[in-house]
Amino acid sequence: MIDLKRNSKKELVPASGLRSRKSSIYMPGQTDDFKISRGKFSDFLTCQRCFYLDRVKGLVSPGTPGWTLNETTDHLLKKEFDECRSKQIPHRLFIENGLENLVPFQHPDLDRWRDSRHHGLMSRFNHTNIILTGGVDDIWQNTDDGKLVVVDYKSQANTKPLTPESYLADPYHDGYRVQIDFYAFLLQEMGFEVASISYFLVCNANRNADEFLGKMEFSETLIPYRWKSEWIPGKASKMISLLNQNDLPEGNPSCVNCASAKERAAIEFSH
Numbered sequence: 001m002i003d004l005k006r007n008s009k010k011e012l013v014p015a016s017g018l019r020s021r022k023s024s025i026y027m028p029g030q031t032d033d034f035k036i037s038r039g040k041f042s043d044f045l046t047c048q049r050c051f052y053l054d055r056v057k058g059l060v061s062p063g064t065p066g067w068t069l070n071e072t073t074d075h076l077l078k079k080e081f082d083e084c085r086s087k088q089i090p091h092r093l094f095i096e097n098g099l100e101n102l103v104p105f106q107h108p109d110l111d112r113w114r115d116s117r118h119h120g121l122m123s124r125f126n127h128t129n130i131i132l133t134g135g136v137d138d139i140w141q142n143t144d145d146g147k148l149v150v151v152d153y154k155s156q157a158n159t160k161p162l163t164p165e166s167y168l169a170d171p172y173h174d175g176y177r178v179q180i181d182f183y184a185f186l187l188q189e190m191g192f193e194v195a196s197i198s199y200f201l202v203c204n205a206n207r208n209a210d211e212f213l214g215k216m217e218f219s220e221t222l223i224p225y226r227w228k229s230e231w232i233p234g235k236a237s238k239m240i241s242l243l244n245q246n247d248l249p250e251g252n253p254s255c256v257n258c259a260s261a262k263e264r265a266a267i268e269f270s271h
Contacts, residue, residue, distance in 0.1 A: 032129060
């Protein structure tokens, strides 16, 4: 999509193509603390060139619209789970799925952990100046052993049968698994015991309904996922090495942004 720059008053303003906040740009060799969000970590895994241009050179990546419907689903789910959280009782989905030993986790910092924009889960990586952060959708707790259960809400509208095998095998969901792995890693680094099984709560809109009538019908499915975090330290170390180098890294051959930028530069140069 073509994105136009607007100010806080929603007025069109000239776009510079560069980040204005210096705190979001890393200087190779710097010693001041620098935050890397789960989303930016995923960018590093996807294309190191785009990640470097963003975090080190301050180049603004092409914008994408916010998914308001997905955000609304998340908001309503959190309200529903928060009601059970305040009473420390199992949510209806727990009972339906034989998980009566689970309750929504209660903690004074939970709202901060869910705030991906301003805080999130947070941990310094291996005594470096890099602070890893990530806003988790929800955390449940196993009342039998006290371990925390990482949860991520997902909304979709898919007519295909929804099973744990098909959902987790979908290559388009690779990033979803990275999310859970990352959140579980952060919670462990923060000193919490994390249950080996996490969950995706998938809300699937019914596209086969006869009519709309001002509402959408959703089915709810819990997809269990055995998270893995042992791979994260190695990748995080490579990311930090990249941040501290002065050479522009190679891009991912499958990166659409890199390919588009290359072709655009060639066309503009020829004119």
